[in-house]
Amino acid sequence: MIMGSLKHINISSDDMVVFEKVKSDQKLKTDAAVLKYLLNMYMENMDEDIRNQKLVDMFMEAFSKNYYAFFERLRWATRTSEENSIFLLDAVNTILVNDNIKDGVPVEVYMHPVIATSKANHKRKVEHFKQAKDDRNFRKKMQENI
Known part of the structure; x- marks a missing residue:
């Protein structure tokens, strides 16, 4: 492991309040321990984000496998119904016009x-x-x- 040192870091007073709160809440003794704690929390959150994204990806894959056929069928049924409605409306309109029907x-x-x-x-x-x-x-x- 390569060790490094940070000599001086300038942070705002608001950030310093948060830094000290983390130090006291977590019962950490040194500023280096606080920094290490914050870095570890950041890495855990990154790992959790990656895990969450993998879960979302797995869910979407399973969802699309399970429901793709259903949505394709629904899309086809909707298109067919719309076409049939147009054909029937045209046919009924033709009959009404040809027979001069005024009332329904x-x-x-x-x-x-x-x-x-x-x-x-x-x-x-x-x-x-x-x-x-x-x-x-x-x-x-x-x-x-x-």
């Missing part, structure tokens, strides 16, 4: 049979995919328990 009928008042069939088909499709997902999760859980 809320679905709550009267649901056309085509809309009712579409809703029922959608419900069956959602139930099918939910069951398939439940089956996959069950099989995965069973394999983990083996």
Whole structure:
């Protein structure tokens, strides 16, 4: 270990108050001990910052691995829904213009049979995919328990 010496350091009176407080709180006998204590605390904080950054990096890596597919699916579903909404709005607008329809009928008042069939088909499709997902999760859980 290379030893060095500091002959003279000028610090403000506020810093000197803090220096003396550290000296008394930590029951240190010399100014050199206070300086060594402060340097060690600084190094520990640096090490802690590095550990914290590594933890953040590990968390972000795990998060992106676990949720990347979910967010990709969500992005795709959002884009597809937006496109379908635009197509449907254009189609309905065309029908309304061609048939010169002036008033709208809320679905709550009267649901056309085509809309009712579409809703029922959608419900069956959602139930099918939910069951398939439940089956996959069950099989995965069973394999983990083996």
